[in-house]
Each structure stands twice: as C-alpha cells, then as structure tokens.
Amino acid sequence: MTEVHVRTTTPTDAPSPAQRITALADEAPPLRHRSPWPDRRRSALKHLGLIALCALMLYPLIWLLVSSFKPTDLIFRDVSLIPSEVDWTNYSEGWNALQYPFSRYLLNSAAIVLGSLLGNLVACSMAAYAFARLEFRGRKLWFAVMLMSIMLPIHVIIVPQYILFARLDWINTFLPLIVPKLLATDAFFIFLMVQFFRGIPRELDEAARLDGCGHGRIYLRIMLPLSLPALATTAIFTFIWTWNDFFSQLIFLVRPDMYTAPVALRTFLDSTGASSWGPMFAMSIVSLIPVFLAFLFGQKYLVKGIATTGIK
Incomplete structure (x- = not known):
C-alpha cells in the first residue's frame, strides 16, 4: 500500500493581521501630500x-x-x-438743550424698560408654562391664535388701544406702555419659552409631583432655574425693543416731562427752522450706550437662548 502524506496547515502558517496590513500598504499607491495653502487662502x-x-x-x-x-x-x-x-460742546449743549435735562428722558425710558422687563419675564413665562405643561380644553386652538397674533402689525391695534386707554384716563402716563406687558401680550416671547419648556424632560415634573409639589412650585423651582437662557434672551430683546421704541411712546406720551429718550431726540429737529444736528448726534450716542452695553454683556446668553430653544 502506498502511504499518502497530507500536509495540514497550522494557525502559525497563516499570515498575521500585522503582516496583512503591511502587505496591503506596500501594494497601495503612495498618497500625495496635500498642501495646506489653498485652505489657508480660502479661510x-x-x-x-x-x-x-x-x-x-x-x-x-x-x-x-x-x-x-x-x-x-x-x-x-x-x-x-x-x-x-x-x-466738545455738542454734549453739554445737547444735555441741556431741551426743556428738561436729558437725564430726565433717560430715566423715563429706564422706568418703562424696567416695567416691561418685569412684565414679560413673569407673564410670558407663566403663559408658556401653561401651554407647555398644562392640559386644558382648546389648548392647541389658543396656541394657534397666540401665534397668529405675531403677524398683527402695531398699526392695526394702536387705534383701539388708544381709545381704550383714553377712556381709562391713562394717556400721558407710563401705564399704556407697561400694563399690556403684564398681560403676556408679546406672543414671540411666549413661543420662545414654550419651545424651551418642551425640551425639559417631563420626568422632572413627575418626580416633583411625587414629592408633593404642585404646578406653582414646579414652575418656580424647576422650570425657571432651568430656563435661564430663554429668560435672558427675553430680557435682552425686551430691553432693546422697548428702549428703541418710538411710535408707541410718541402716541401715548404727549407732555414734555413724560418724553422718553427716542421722543426727546426727535424734538432736536425743527422743520421750520435750524436743526441742532450736533447736539442731537451727541445725545444719540448717549442713548445708544445702554443698548450697546446690554448687547455686549448679554451676547452669550442671547446666542445660547436662541440655540437651546430651538426655534426648531
């Protein structure tokens, strides 16, 4: 009988993974070095x-x-x-050019801004919590109505508002400019906070309810601390928009002692005589300083608030 010898391969005879990688690298074509200059020129x-x-x-x-x-x-x-x-006299002349020192008008603007800030932060956050967390009849309908109110220009509602506030004897007071903010009339900020509240896990609410918290404590102790970016965004936008508002303040504030900074700047212009351009430009710079500081120190909160709410 003829003996047949069969040669069996052992695992040691097969190429190792390192040898395979080395062989593939030797067979692959050489890579061309890419110059970083095109990217640098583009940047x-x-x-x-x-x-x-x-x-x-x-x-x-x-x-x-x-x-x-x-x-x-x-x-x-x-x-x-x-x-x-x-x-340099433009600043001194502009400060005292009107019937009252310009500080009076800056303080009037600051009072309106402070009231509007408080109203929007409290009222809009409460309305947003209701839309985001509470279940009530017609919630989607009222939310849609609220969103549609954003598309209404102020020129459409200013006449009914003026008639209402005139009957309440609120003309020449700060009430027409502050009280509506306490009633959550800025739908944009409500929508902004609703989007943020919806991103907060509901498990936090459920855990708080197990500890005996109601909606008031959940709103104060959970929602508000976690929604600081949205609140900061609301505060910055409210400050800038209210400080620069001219149309509404011109309509409701008639007496010179109630003028705000934007309305007072308009009085530097005289259509029948010479206009004080230098003092007006100087006081315009003074009026822009609070807006510049608000944007400078609140920029990171503004970007974070927009990014985290998502207008998504």
Missing part, C-alpha cells in the same frame, strides 16, 4: 470678506460718533471720519 478670503461686511455695517454708527464731535455747520460739508475741527 483668509472668508475672514477678509467678513471684516469688509462688518465695516460696511458699522460705518453709519462710526460716522454718527465722529459727527457728534463736529460743529453743526461742518457735519454735512465734511463727511470724512477724521474731523478737521473738534467741538
């Missing part, structure tokens, strides 16, 4: 474009600041950003 061009766009947007503000230091007769004759003549 540099992008930043230069953003800088140019930023300079274009800031040019009116810079021109306003420079013009506030020019004599009135040179403001429109010399449009350069480097004044040929500096006049």
Whole structure:
C-alpha cells in the first residue's frame, strides 16, 4: 500500500493581521501630500470678506460718533471720519438743550424698560408654562391664535388701544406702555419659552409631583432655574425693543416731562427752522450706550437662548 502524506496547515502558517496590513500598504499607491495653502487662502478670503461686511455695517454708527464731535455747520460739508475741527460742546449743549435735562428722558425710558422687563419675564413665562405643561380644553386652538397674533402689525391695534386707554384716563402716563406687558401680550416671547419648556424632560415634573409639589412650585423651582437662557434672551430683546421704541411712546406720551429718550431726540429737529444736528448726534450716542452695553454683556446668553430653544 502506498502511504499518502497530507500536509495540514497550522494557525502559525497563516499570515498575521500585522503582516496583512503591511502587505496591503506596500501594494497601495503612495498618497500625495496635500498642501495646506489653498485652505489657508480660502479661510483668509472668508475672514477678509467678513471684516469688509462688518465695516460696511458699522460705518453709519462710526460716522454718527465722529459727527457728534463736529460743529453743526461742518457735519454735512465734511463727511470724512477724521474731523478737521473738534467741538466738545455738542454734549453739554445737547444735555441741556431741551426743556428738561436729558437725564430726565433717560430715566423715563429706564422706568418703562424696567416695567416691561418685569412684565414679560413673569407673564410670558407663566403663559408658556401653561401651554407647555398644562392640559386644558382648546389648548392647541389658543396656541394657534397666540401665534397668529405675531403677524398683527402695531398699526392695526394702536387705534383701539388708544381709545381704550383714553377712556381709562391713562394717556400721558407710563401705564399704556407697561400694563399690556403684564398681560403676556408679546406672543414671540411666549413661543420662545414654550419651545424651551418642551425640551425639559417631563420626568422632572413627575418626580416633583411625587414629592408633593404642585404646578406653582414646579414652575418656580424647576422650570425657571432651568430656563435661564430663554429668560435672558427675553430680557435682552425686551430691553432693546422697548428702549428703541418710538411710535408707541410718541402716541401715548404727549407732555414734555413724560418724553422718553427716542421722543426727546426727535424734538432736536425743527422743520421750520435750524436743526441742532450736533447736539442731537451727541445725545444719540448717549442713548445708544445702554443698548450697546446690554448687547455686549448679554451676547452669550442671547446666542445660547436662541440655540437651546430651538426655534426648531
């Protein structure tokens, strides 16, 4: 009989994973080194474009600041950003040019802003909690009605409001500008907070109910502390919009002692005589300082609030 010898392969005869990877690497074509310069040029061009766009947007503000230091007769004759003549009296004259010192109008604006801030933060957050957490009949319908009210321009409702406030004898007071904020009339902020509240897990509410908390304690101890970004966004937008509001304040505030900063700035213009452009520009810069500071210190909260609410 013929003996047949069969050779069996052992695991040691097969190539190891490291040897396979080495063999594949040897067979693969060499990779070309990619130069980082195209990416750097693209990034540099992008930043230069953003800088140019930023300079274009800031040019009116810079021109306003420079013009506030020019004599009135040179403001429109010399449009350069480097004044040929500096006049520091524009600020002192503008501060005392009107019937009352300009500080009076700044304080009036601050009072309205403070009341509007308090009203929007409390009333809008409570309305948002109701839409986001409470179950009641017609909730979706009333939420849709609330959203539709955002599309109503102020010019549509200003006449009925004026008639109502005139019958209540509220004209020439701050009440028409503050009381509506206490009734959650800013639907945008309600929608903003509803979106944020919906992102908070309901398990926190259920755990609080097991501990004996009602809706009031859940709202105060859970919802409000967790919704600080949305509250900060509401506060910043309310401050800027209320401080810069001109139309509503012009309608409801008639006496000079009740004027706010935007309305007082309008009185520097005279359609029948000479307008005090230099003092008006100087007081415009003074009026912009609170808005600039609010945006500067609240920018990170503003971005975080918009990102986390999602307008999603």
